Structure formats: C-alpha cells, structure tokens
Amino acid sequence: MLPLVALVGRPNVGKSTLFNALTRSRDALVHDEPGVTRDRNYGVCRLEPDRPFLLVDTGGIAGEEEGLAGATARQARGAAGEADLVLFVVDGREGASALDDEILSWLRKLARPTLLVINKIDGTNEDAVRAEFARYGFADVLAVSAAHRQGLDDLHLEILERIPEEGSTEELDNDPSRLRVAFVGRPNVGKSTLVNRLLGEERMIASEVPGTTRDSIAADLERDGKLYRLIDTAGIRRKGKVEEAVEKFSVVKTLQAIERCQVAVLMLDATEGVTDQDASVLGAVLDAGRALVIAVNKWDGLTTYQREQAEALLSRKLSFVPWAEAVRISAKHGSGLRELFRAVHRAHASAIRTFSTSEVNKALEIAYETNPPPSIRGHVSKLRYVHPGGENPPTFVVHGTRLKDLPDSYKRYLENFFRKRFKLVGTPVRMLFREGANPYEGKKNELTERQVARKRRLIRHVKRGK
Numbered sequence: 431m432l433p434l435v436a437l438v439g440r441p442n443v444g445k446s447t448l449f450n451a452l453t454r455s456r457d458a459l460v461h462d463e464p465g466v467t468r469d470r471n472y473g474v475c476r477l478e479p480d481r482p483f484l485l486v487d488t489g490g491i492a493g494e495e496e497g498l499a500g501a502t503a504r505q506a507r508g509a510a511g512e513a514d515l516v517l518f519v520v521d522g523r524e525g526a527s528a529l530d531d532e533i534l535s536w537l538r539k540l541a542r543p544t545l546l547v548i549n550k551i552d553g554t555n556e557d558a559v560r561a562e563f564a565r566y567g568f569a570d571v572l573a574v575s576a577a578h579r580q581g582l583d584d585l586h587l588e589i590l591e592r593i594p595e596e597g598s599t600e601e602l603d604n605d606p607s608r609l610r611v612a613f614v615g616r617p618n619v620g621k622s623t624l625v626n627r628l629l630g631e632e633r634m635i636a637s638e639v640p641g642t643t644r645d646s647i648a649a650d651l652e653r654d655g656k657l658y659r660l661i662d663t664a665g666i667r668r669k670g671k672v673e674e675a676v677e678k679f680s681v682v683k684t685l686q687a688i689e690r691c692q693v694a695v696l697m698l699d700a701t702e703g704v705t706d707q708d709a710s711v712l713g714a715v716l717d718a719g720r721a722l723v724i725a726v727n728k729w730d731g732l733t734t735y736q737r738e739q740a741e742a743l744l745s746r747k748l749s750f751v752p753w754a755e756a757v758r759i760s761a762k763h764g765s766g767l768r769e770l771f772r773a774v775h776r777a778h779a780s781a782i783r784t785f786s787t788s789e790v791n792k793a794l795e796i797a798y799e800t801n802p803p804p805s806i807r808g809h810v811s812k813l814r815y816v817h818p819g820g821e822n823p824p825t826f827v828v829h830g831t832r833l834k835d836l837p838d839s840y841k842r843y844l845e846n847f848f849r850k851r852f853k854l855v856g857t858p859v860r861m862l863f864r865e866g867a868n869p870y871e872g873k874k875n876e877l878t879e880r881q882v883a884r885k886r887r888l889i890r891h892v893k894r895g896k
Contacts, residue, residue, distance in 0.1 A: 432596075435484065435516075438491070438533065440520075444549040448547070453473035470486050471487040486513070488506035492529070510542060517547050517589075518537060519549050521548075523554060525562050547572050550576075551580065609659070609774070610691045611694075613695045618699075684714075695724075700728045721777035721822070723856055724755065724757070727760065781822045782822055785852070794815070798813055800847075811830060812830045812831045815830075816828045823860055825859075825862060833863040
C-alpha cells in the first residue's frame with residue numbers, strides 16, 4: 431500500500447504540469463485552456479526509489495455543482511477525501527482569488543493534512559507572493575515553478591516528511607497476468623458508463639456531452655478471480671471535426687492506449703448503427719494488430735424491429751472483420767457483461783497462442799494441396815515452408831519463390847485457412863511472405879577444363895557430321 435497525495439485547486443493553476451514533473455511522465459494532458467483535466471489520473475512518484483508514493487491529478491474546482499464542472503469537482507473531492515496528504519495548488523502570478531478561498535474553506539472542513547503550494551513563481555517577486563497568501567494561515571508554504579522544475583526538490587522532501595510510511599491505496603501494478611483492456615470508440619457511446627459499471631463506482635465522469643473524457647484513465651479490477659486493467663479512452667472523431675488542440679492530444683492518448691492494451695473493446699451505439707467514425711476507430715485497432723471485441727451498447731432500449739435492422743446493419747458494415755465477436759450489452763443496466771468478458775478472454779487466448787513449426791508447416795501443406803496458387807504469366811508461386819513469427823497478433827512467416835506475384839486473394843485464403851484450422855477468434859492474423867534470394871544471381875558460370883574439353887569434342891563431332 432502506497433501513501434496517496436492529491437493535487438487540488440481551481441482550474442489552470444498547473445496541477446497537471448506538477449503531476450508530470452513529480453512522476454517524470456507525460457501522462458497528464460497539459461494545455462493553457464482551463465478544464466482540460468476532468469477525471470482522476472493516478473501516477474507514482476519515484477524521485478526517491480525507497481519512498482515511492484501515489485499521486486493523483488484532479489480537475490479544477492470551478493465553484494459550480496451542475497454539468498461537467500460539477501462532476502469534475504466531485505471527482506476532485508473524492509480524490510482529496512481518500513488522500514493521506516492534499517497539495518492545495520494556487521497560482522502565484524494571478525494571486526489569491528475568491529475561488530481559492532472557497533476551496534480552502536472546503537479543505538478545512540475535510541480535515542485532511544494539507545500543504546499550500548504556490549505554483550508559477552518564476553518571474554514574480556516571491557516575497558510579495560508569499561505575503562499575499564500569508565492570510566491563509568499555513569505554517570509552511572512551498573513556492574515552485576512546475577514548468578521549470580524550480581523548488582521541486584524541496585516540495586518532494588516536504589511531502590516525504592508529511593506522508594505516512596504505509597498508505598491505504600494500492601498502486602497500479604505491473605503484474606503480467608493482469609489483462610489490459612482498452613475501451614475505444616467515438617464520443618458518447620458509453621465507454622465511461624461501462625467502466626463505472628464494472629468498477630462499481632463513479633470513477634470516470636460520464637455525461638451526455640460528447641468529448642467528456644479527454645484523457646486515457648486506467649483502473650484496476652478483480653472479477654471472478656481474474657485481474658484486469660481497464661482503460662477508459664477519449665472518443666475519436668473524424669479529423670475534420672477535431673478543432674480544439676486538447677482534443678488532438680486526447681486522440682494521441684487514445685492511440686497510445688490501443689498500442690499498449692492486449693484487447694480492445696470497440697463500443698458501438700446500437701441506436702445509431704455503424705458510422706464512418708466507428709470504422710475509423712476500428713481501423714486504428716486493426717493497424718495496431720490488437721485483439722478485438724465489439725460491444726454493441728444501448729441494446730436494451732431497442733424494439734424487436736430495431737434490433738433486426740441493427741443486426742442487418744452490423745452484418746453488412748462489419749463484414750470485413752467476421753472473426754471479431756459482437757456482444758450486445760447495456761452499460762447503464764449491466765446486461766451482457768458476463769458475455770463480454772468471455773469474449774475478451776477468448777480473443778486474448780487466441781492472440782497470445784503459441785505454435786510449433788511442425789504444425790504450421792502441416793497447415794501450409796494442406797492449404798497448398800487443397801487450393802494451389804494460380805499461374806501468373808506461366809509461372810506458379812512456390813510455398814516452401816512457414817514458421818511462427820510472433821504473437822498478439824499471431825504472425826506466420828511464409829518462405830518461397832515468386833511470392834511477389836502471389837495474388838492478394840490467395841494471401842487472404844491462407845489467412846482464413848490458418849484462422850479456421852487453429853480456431854483463432856477475436857484476433858487478426860498476419861501473414862508475412864519472404865522470398866528467398868537467388869544465391870547464383872549475378873554470378874557467371876565458369877566452365878572447368880574438363881567441361882571445356884568436352885565442349886570442344888562435341889563441336890568437332892558436329893562439324894564432321896556435316
């Protein structure tokens with residue numbers, strides 16, 4: 431159990447910048463625009479390896495209780511309520527504000543150990559800034575510049591003096607048995623609602639406003655004796671729709687989450703069917719080669735006729751990924767979640783399956799005999815042997831000659847044959863073709879003395895015959 435330190439303050443005072451500086455990462459989105467951070471983002475500070483502690487970045491408290499601002503404030507209060515130490519971050523350039531006074535009043539009612547941190551101290555009169563915040567009555571005040579890493583060593587030492595040796599919060603572990611599942615999709619399809627339902631708490635902000643989630647937030651889960659790391663991602667929209675710079679960063683975070691996960695759950699809205707945006711997100715998953723499960727959300731709200739229409743649309747629009755299992759769920763009411771996890775495990779098992787060289791060569795032999803490659807300009811490609819090339823996704827490397835002339839249709843045939851033979855579901859299969867180089871290319875065939883003599887005798891024999 432690690433001690434937990436929470437960063438709390440009004441919007442745009444530099445909490446995320448301070449979070450990145452202390453955790454030596456870029457996990458938190460940083461932008462000049464207020465309200466970039468909304469959900470709780472956890473990280474580990476290891477500036478002193480023997481005394482690590484858990485750090486949580488929170489969204490700015492804007493003094494509103496309704497809408498997204500209210501949800502963000504509740505997330506921040508929840509983080510502060512479970513923290514062993516609260517860092518109350520204020521802006522040294524703008525000075526104290528009425529909102530800072532309001533937050534401090536709430537922190538005092540919370541009765542958690544609190545440390546005042548004045549950020550953005552660079553370029554200011556530090557003594558004057560400290561004097562302005564002296565009315566808050568803190569015995570110890572730390573002045574830092576997170577962007578320029580000024581005063582961070584003193585802040586780190588002060589934190590270590592104030593936190594207990596053992597905390598009540600578990601860090602996100604690196605257990606290889608923990609299955610990493612990323613929930614991806616376009617905005618407002620129910621990703622955060624599903625993660626909250628699985629966790630049993632309002633861990634992520636869920637709202638009907640598209641683009642509510644802006645960062646990739648990970649949370650650990652134990653279910654039915656199995657360990658998971660659930661990653662809630664920001665919705666991906668078409669490039670033409672992405673205008674805000676912070677949303678572009680969110681898309682990058684989502685793509686990184688797809689690369690790092692083991693199984694991607696693509697969420698679709700059953701009421702809207704499969705859109706071009708869904709196809710774009712699906713393309714990102716396929717490019718990364720991740721195992722895939724399709725979760726059709728909001729299924730419970732459809733009539734029988736609407737379900738028939740949705741099924742037909744899914745079958746038509748997703749015909750290019752027939753190997754991906756589609757599960758009908760309701761994130762709001764929790765229906766279909768057991769089937770969803772079963773599909774996730776089947777996809778993961780197929781993605782990490784290992785193969786022997788003998789069994790894949792046997793498969794290639796049967797595929798070749800059943801349907802030989804077609805003749806191209808009088809030449810036929812020869813498939814000599816195949817060997818496993820990796821996992822997640824399963825990769826097979828085929829060696830032979832004239833493989834450049836092998837039609838794409840035959841490559842798809844081999845991919846589908848291997849998939850059916852080894853019963854691979856929920857994962858793409860990669861076939862790599864390696865054409866061996868001709869060892870005699872560019873070399874002149876020089877005759878031996880014996881061959882030269884034989885050639886001369888043949889020429890003389892032919893001349894006598896004339």
